[in-house]
Amino acid sequence: xxxxxxxxxxxxxxxxxxxxxxxxxAFDPKAYYEGMDAxxxxxxxxxxxxxxxxxxxxxxxxxxxxxxxxxxxxKGQAMxxxxxxxxxxxxxxxxxxxxxxxxxxxxxxxxxFEKAIAADPAADRSVMEAACWFNLNxxxxxxxxxxxxAFEESPDEVWHYIAAxxxxxxxxxx
Numbered sequence: 001x002x003x004x005x006x007x008x009x010x011x012x013x014x015x016x017x018x019x020x021x022x023x024x025x026a027f028d029p030k031a032y033y034e035g036m037d038a039x040x041x042x043x044x045x046x047x048x049x050x051x052x053x054x055x056x057x058x059x060x061x062x063x064x065x066x067x068x069x070x071x072x073x074x075k076g077q078a079m080x081x082x083x084x085x086x087x088x089x090x091x092x093x094x095x096x097x098x099x100x101x102x103x104x105x106x107x108x109x110x111x112x113f114e115k116a117i118a119a120d121p122a123a124d125r126s127v128m129e130a131a132c133w134f135n136l137n138x139x140x141x142x143x144x145x146x147x148x149x150a151f152e153e154s155p156d157e158v159w160h161y162i163a164a165x166x167x168x169x170x171x172x173x174x
Contacts, residue, residue: 042070057083061095068099090119094126098133102172106137117146124153128160132167143167 032048033041046063053059060079068076080096097112113130121127131146150160163173 042066057086057089057092058095061092061099065095065099065102069102090116090123091126093119094129098129101133101137106133109133110137121149122153124150124157125159127153128157128163129173132163132173135164135167136170136172 032044036044046066049059049063053063060083064076064079064083066076067073067079076099080099083092083096093112093116097109097116100106100109100112113133116123117127117130127146128150131143131150134140134146135143147164150157154160166173
């Protein structure tokens with residue numbers, strides 16, 4: 001009798017799992033943008049991205065970037081604040097500072113760049129990017145100081161030369 005009960009239970013489980021799989025709708029990413037106006041697509045795509053981000057700071061900062069720079073500053077700022085309340089990596093500070101720099105909010109960007117530089121002055125790529133932003137925002141003395149730091153760390157890094165040249169040409173780092 002125990003054998004029959006075990007066989008019946010296994011059969012019920014297999015059939016239940018099979019019907020659950022059959023009933024599940026196939027995921028369709030097009031549902032997040034096809035036929036929608038741009039603001040609705042942005043919202044639908046970012047809502048899905050938030051689910052997929054699973055609390056990752058880089059992912060949340062990237063979502064905040066789109067929200068903040070596309071005009072939904074309150075939601076973007078709320079996400080930024082959420083990241084800043086947790087354990088913040090130096091790379092998080094650079095990413096958030098870059099959002100503010102792109103938004104032309106240097107008063108918010110500058111202290112985050114400075115905090116990140118102080119936390120890891122040997123991160124030459126990040127220091128170089130910060131140098132470019134300082135240069136673009138009229139602080140040539142600080143920019144040159146940071147350029148020296150980055151070039152001392154990696155004097156043959158082609159991207160340093162390109163980024164620095166771009167900043168002197170008025171171009172934002174990429």
